[in-house]
Amino acid sequence: MSVMTGGNRVSGGERGSGRRAELLSIAAEMFAVRGVAATTVREIADEAGILSGSLYHHFESKEAMVDEILRGYLSAQLERFRRVVEAGYEPYTTVGELIHESFAALHRHRWAMAILHNEAGRLAEFDRFGYIESANREFERIWVRVLRQGQRNGVFRAGLSPRLAHRFIRDSVSASVRWYNPSGRMSVRGIAEQYTRIFRDGMVAPGGE
Amino acid sequence: MSVMTGGNRVSGGERGSGRRAELLSIAAEMFAVRGVAATTVREIADEAGILSGSLYHHFESKEAMVDEILRGYLSAQLERFRRVVEAGYEPYTTVGELIHESFAALHRHRWAMAILHNEAGRLAEFDRFGYIESANREFERIWVRVLRQGQRNGVFRAGLSPRLAHRFIRDSVSASVRWYNPSGRMSVRGIAEQYTRIFRDGMVAPGGE
Amino acid sequence: MSVMTGGNRVSGGERGSGRRAELLSIAAEMFAVRGVAATTVREIADEAGILSGSLYHHFESKEAMVDEILRGYLSAQLERFRRVVEAGYEPYTTVGELIHESFAALHRHRWAMAILHNEAGRLAEFDRFGYIESANREFERIWVRVLRQGQRNGVFRAGLSPRLAHRFIRDSVSASVRWYNPSGRMSVRGIAEQYTRIFRDGMVAPGGE
Amino acid sequence: MSVMTGGNRVSGGERGSGRRAELLSIAAEMFAVRGVAATTVREIADEAGILSGSLYHHFESKEAMVDEILRGYLSAQLERFRRVVEAGYEPYTTVGELIHESFAALHRHRWAMAILHNEAGRLAEFDRFGYIESANREFERIWVRVLRQGQRNGVFRAGLSPRLAHRFIRDSVSASVRWYNPSGRMSVRGIAEQYTRIFRDGMVAPGGE
């Protein structure tokens, strides 16, 4: 029976109990690698060395874990994007910085990025995860604004659709989370440089065609 | 999904019983939109107007449905890629054609592409779906070969990593399946043109920086 | 995760599959004797000789089973009460008939009555069971009307609160479901006669006090 | 509830630590309103402003809390009934006094009465709560004796079954605990008077039928 007055524990607060962050980190990796639905709470608990029921001492539900992981990433990343914009560089530089920040997240928030890339579509449908779409809209606003400004300045090609260009960048960066291997040969910095180069100048050599 | 590499009874052949193709099409869309794991066989059956048990007269398992959907797409797409290469254009043109074929698939094999983009990582682990990685490797071989050739000819930038460039293109095209709306303002052709432009020449206007 | 588009099976229809009624009858007795919350679906299934999951082929949930049991009783009983009222007897006789019907239900709808008596308070809070209070209100309306009419006719004591009298009768009949034993010495008819006697004339002998 | 007839450590004594009585009072209300099984120890602790684990410094178990609540009520009420009987009134008066004491308990031991009415059947099965049936038997003995005596004296109707009459009275008084509202219009005294009237003289007006 789902009909129960049920408790109203808090358990959400920011009392960074250490243990909490540890559990969240374990869960984030598993959610990213196996998928949220395909990761069972027992598996998370096993990995943490506790019983599945004990997880509920720390989190209200599996959903709440996902929620906390994504919220942390999105709010931090939005904050960084806003700071870039407020620095008031020219569009060319700003775009470079935004790309830089995006790849930096690949390092800092790898699992959250992966989860978001893989499951945003499914999650966004639920009220609880409404903030995902809000955040996405703000990311787009920021990108579109700077791209348009660059087009007015003549630094970016006029025929380009800013919204399409934004999706282009966003998708290619996000998708890379799937194959990026932190201990591989290719560093984040290396990938970022190559990608930025393509975004800016394309693959064709000067005087190529 | 238990992924039992079990028997491959009769259900395989291309004796398109019509009903079979119809069921597969229903399933493909649901797998793409909701995710394979999140789509239950009952939901597929409901949508088809039959009972879930009846699906098993047409397909061995849910897995088998996914299998058939992906196999159809991959073999057709590989065939098209091979034909492009065998036409023997110059690298610049070949790359254009490959991109064109990729976007054409967005139209022809929308659901299969989406499923593959979303679940390849998870599926590829199972023996049954080993062919996914084989196919991906062949796609990569084709791309890398033509990009290298273009670099030798001086048409593509020398500093570029062909494998990275391949992933870049593959990911940005694949990811677009998530937001592409066939009845929206942006046509596949329009998206393809803009993306090709960026791949080739970047976003910066000539003499921009 | 509770967030799922979830199916919308019907399974509710009146296709009296026999099996369905059988399962419901098993459940009703257990709910009545042990309490709804204390009866597990596994226990019900055990008693029916199937697995717990199989119950969900017939009913959407445990709650739905309770629902069906109670609805059946309440609608049938309301119908009988309405018919009594429509017969247009005098108040004295009508009250007798209502009491008679109440005790008849002790026989016909024993388990449903017990469940209702034991759990109405808890269940009525949930929207799904809102009809319980509606039904109770209608029962009360019927009782209060006939008692008032009898007071006006001078057949029932004037000082009596009709609502209180209704509760009095309702509670004493309902509570008897707890100790009533169909195979015991005391028949429903016997209990009904004694109770009716007390309701009408009290325990004190004529000229007693 | 596991009902382990385990050790009866120290926690029993009446050394009313104040806090203890307070916790018990909180629990009693919750047990009465939501049901024993449906009330979690965490909810009780929440209401008391402590953590659930801390409850176990005061009580051995949830069961022990129920036990203490019921024991308190039953022993006090039995005591009062015995005193009424020992006063040696005539049956007519004694019955009035017993009813009076029953309704007085509605005021004094409201929650305990409710718990007993709602869960006696379930609890009585466990050894630990064997005293419930003992107490009930003694209540019955008292009632039956005075009713029989009244019948011999000619003050109560001869055809009446004393045991049935006892249940009748007991059930209607007990059940009223469910709808009795201490801050409502109807006082305990008022209810008691009306009920006593019905018990004694019925609802029919003198010369009514």
Added chain:
DNA sequence: TATGAATGAGGGTTCATTCAT
């Protein structure tokens, strides 16, 4: 006394799959 982390058993429910009809 109180905390807070953990236990362990069990609860309702879901779902791919089987199979007699």
Added chain:
DNA sequence: CATGAATGAACCCTCATTCAT
């Protein structure tokens, strides 16, 4: 080909209880 009843394993979550601090 389709039905519908059943399986059996797994899933998320709950809760009374314990215990080191």
